[in-house]
């Protein structure tokens with residue numbers, strides 16, 4: 257196994273010292289996908305009884321993930337569960353590659369996501385069309401063997417005396433997003449259900465690529481609040497406190513975007529004009545806009561794709577009104 261890892265790592269971009277402990281039995285690996293820090297994280301839970309991962313990141317980051325596990329002194333044979341919030345390739349594209357190094361691990365995924373892990377061709381084609389050059393930075397997913405997949409929408413994972421992990425659906429960003437609550441630090445791994453968090457600014461922005469489901473997103477945020485979490489763990493990126501205030505703030509931000517975009521679409525504004533409206537009328541985006549516009553990946557994912565999701569949603573709402 258060690259030789260296989262060494263072989264994979266040789267000659268590829270690998271960054272070390274990318275791990276940190278962020279809570280009791282909990283670690284974060286910065287995957288530095290494409291060389292970008294604070295972009296995609298993998299969370300590792302280590303208890304006496306269990307070692308598990310939440311999110312793998314994309315194929316291209318697996319060498320960095322293996323490096324992180326080695327820094328954390330994780331024995332690869334001990335990892336028995338890999339979970340992903342949803343199957344967008346920035347979160348789970350690396351599962352097929354990673355499993356080659358984790359002989360005893362099963363993958364927990366929403367039932368709608370599982371088939372796309374077994375046969376990733378359709379997922380890859382849609383990733384290329386939605387993400388463009390970002391899909392090339394992430395890399396094509398390798399297939400996952402059917403018998404390693406466990407498909408569920410809700411349940412509890414026993415972590416031994418230290419506590420448990422409860423998972424449940426938080427739809428909206430995708431039609432198959434799961435979130436995971438851990439009761440030993442009282443935090444929730446929210447995938448993309450709470451937006452993108454920028455630790456440099458201590459702010460969030462929507463992550464709402466088409467097809468985006470606003471009502472489902474709002475319902476998911478209410479469900480997340482009902483767990484009364486203290487902490488949030490964002491895949492993009494990192495741990496924050498003040499969880500309930502942030503979830504409520506994100507809900508308000510989604511409703512604000514909806515209002516801005518609905519009004520702009522009703523006035524037949526161009527996509528570029530709608531982008532301007534969102535970046536100037538949402539005060540949080542106002543603070544983030546020069547950072548986002550200057551960021552190779554976020555200019556695409558957090559501006560273009562997220563606003564496209566709202567535009568598509570607004571057009572559907574207006575079609576319904578006409579009908």
Ligand SMILES: [Zn+2]
Pocket residue numbers: 344346347448463491492
């Ligand atoms: Zn994402």
